[in-house]
Amino acid sequence: MMTTYYYLVASQKFLEEEAIEKEVLKERIRNYQEKGQEIDFWLIANPAFLDTPAFADIKKKTPQPAAAIVSLNQQFITWLKLRLEYVITGQFEAPSDSIPDPLK
Structure with a gap:
């Protein structure tokens, strides 16, 4: 069974250093745990x-090493992109x- 995954890709350095993103993820995890x-x-x-052929252009546009936030929730990814x-x-x-394990 296929599942749709939504992603946000950027340089690993950017995602690790972006304080807003870290706080948002921590808060979202806490909120999920409470519920x-x-x-x-x-x-x-x-x-x-x-690394798959379908993503070659995106990989070229993304400073390496890259990182991604992958979600089943499209609205969450859209919300992050706005911030x-x-x-x-x-x-x-x-x-x-081509993508046997989407979370690797």
Whole structure:
């Protein structure tokens, strides 16, 4: 069964140093835990999906090493994009032949 994943990609340095993003992720995790809600987003260093042919152009545009926030929630990724500059967003279906593990 294919799942749609939404992503935000930027340089790893940018995502690690962006204080707003760190606080947002911490707050969102805390909020999910309080509600007993399952976490539906992940911060991934050097995401493997960028190494697939379909993402070659995005990888070229992203300073390396790259990092991604991957989520099942499109609104969350859109909300993050509005708060962060220098990011690329999109979506993909997985698991697939080219992306067997979307969270690596």
